[in-house]
Amino acid sequence: MTPLRLLAAVTASPRLLGARPRTPAAPVRVPPVSLSGAGGTAPAPDRPGPRARLRAWAELLRVSALFTVPGDALAGAAAAGLRPGRGTALAVGASLCLYEAGMALNDWADREEDGVDRPHRPIPSGRVAPGAALAAAGTLTAAGLALAARAGRPALAVASGLAATVWAYDLHLKHTRLGPAAMAAARTLDLLLGATATAATTATAVTTATASASAPAAAARPARVRAPAAALPSALALGAHTYAVTAVSRHETQGGSTTAPLAALAGVAALGTAVLRGRPAPWEPPCPHAAAGGLLLTAFTGAYLRTSATPLLHATLNPSPPLTQRAVGGGIRAMIPLQAALAARAGSPLNGLAVMGLVPLARALARKVSPT
Numbered sequence: 075m076t077p078l079r080l081l082a083a084v085t086a087s088p089r090l091l092g093a094r095p096r097t098p099a100a101p102v103r104v105p106p107v108s109l110s111g112a113g114g115t116a117p118a119p120d121r122p123g124p125r126a127r128l129r130a131w132a133e134l135l136r137v138s139a140l141f142t143v144p145g146d147a148l149a150g151a152a153a154a155g156l157r158p159g160r161g162t163a164l165a166v167g168a169s170l171c172l173y174e175a176g177m178a179l180n181d182w183a184d185r186e187e188d189g190v191d192r193p194h195r196p197i198p199s200g201r202v203a204p205g206a207a208l209a210a211a212g213t214l215t216a217a218g219l220a221l222a223a224r225a226g227r228p229a230l231a232v233a234s235g236l237a238a239t240v241w242a243y244d245l246h247l248k249h250t251r252l253g254p255a256a257m258a259a260a261r262t263l264d265l266l267l268g269a270t271a272t273a274a275t276t277a278t279a280v281t282t283a284t285a286s287a288s289a290p291a292a293a294a295r296p297a298r299v300r301a302p303a304a305a306l307p308s309a310l311a312l313g314a315h316t317y318a319v320t321a322v323s324r325h326e327t328q329g330g331s332t333t334a335p336l337a338a339l340a341g342v343a344a345l346g347t348a349v350l351r352g353r354p355a356p357w358e359p360p361c362p363h364a365a366a367g368g369l370l371l372t373a374f375t376g377a378y379l380r381t382s383a384t385p386l387l388h389a390t391l392n393p394s395p396p397l398t399q400r401a402v403g404g405g406i407r408a409m410i411p412l413q414a415a416l417a418a419r420a421g422s423p424l425n426g427l428a429v430m431g432l433v434p435l436a437r438a439l440a441r442k443v444s445p446t
Contacts, residue, residue, distance in 0.1 A: 145413030150268025161275030171218030226274035319405030382408035
């Protein structure tokens with residue numbers, strides 16, 4: 075063997091150099107990577123936990139605004155000269171269901187618009203499916219009508235009008251000039267629902283008690299129940315406030331409107347003055363604590379003006395989207411002291427105190443979930 079061939083053989087043989095032969099490494103498996111438009115298998119997205127899903131639905135339904143609803147029924151019962159009872163509770167349940175149905179339907183109808191202006195909302199962000207929101211709206215509407223039906227046919231008729239108004243507003247009227255009027259009509263009907271349901275169940279209870287009682291006992295009972303139409307002035311007052319807040323809310327994403335918050339500010343001031351100057355209806359029994367009732371009426375009205383007027387003034391001076399949204403949120407929260415003031419004005423300060431007890435709850439929840 076020539077020296078060149080011997081050198082080549084030594085170099086090619088690891089054993090001749092004193093080294094161990096290398097063992098071929100096991101093949102490494104690389105998981106497929108998903109590239110947009112390049113095929114591959116995409117990793118399954120992490121499903122949100124129960125807490126995340128609960129928060130998404132809380133945002134969709136705007137649960138912090140729920141506390142503005144029970145006061146409608148209580149103020150309606152007070153305006154009709156009636157004590158809260160079974161019908162009032164049914165009206166509260168029906169109102170809550172129909173209110174939440176409107177919230178779910180609102181986001182379903184605005185899903186494309188929210189995708190541009192509010193991509194963080196539950197539907198455009200993908201946290202709530204559009205079909206689930208629409209199904210929730212239908213289910214809640216049916217539940218609200220079922221609860222109203224248990225209070226009697228008159229309550230069902232009012233609730234049906236309320237449900238039709240809610241669906242018409244969310245699906246079409248909100249983007250027209252009739253939007254604020256439709257929302258005001260919904261709140262007006264909601265207060266009348268409380269008066270109607272309370273009156274219907276009270277009338278049934280009085281009739282049953284009169285039929286089973288002795289003649290002297292029956293004579294001591296009230297001869298008739300006041301018509302729910304007596305609550306119309308209070309309902310119109312609440313509707314006027316709702317109209318003003320809705321008119322401002324039409325500019326909360328872009329801002330730039332000074333006219334809407336200024337007009338709402340004037341309307342709130344006029345409404346507060348009217349509530350303070352108003353007197354209970356002539357048929358209203360005198361309040362056993364008239365002085366305390368007057369003080370509560372003043373306090374409730376002051377709370378209403380402070381809650382709604384201050385953010386409206388800020389939005390008038392600087393109509394930016396954040397301040398406009400804050401004015402809308404203040405207007406929503408101001409419904410609670412307004413309902414309390416209307417109840418006290420009707421001679422039921424205890425109903426007003428019960429309504430005002432919802433303010434701390436609404437304020438605490440509003441820090442976690444926006445009412446707008």
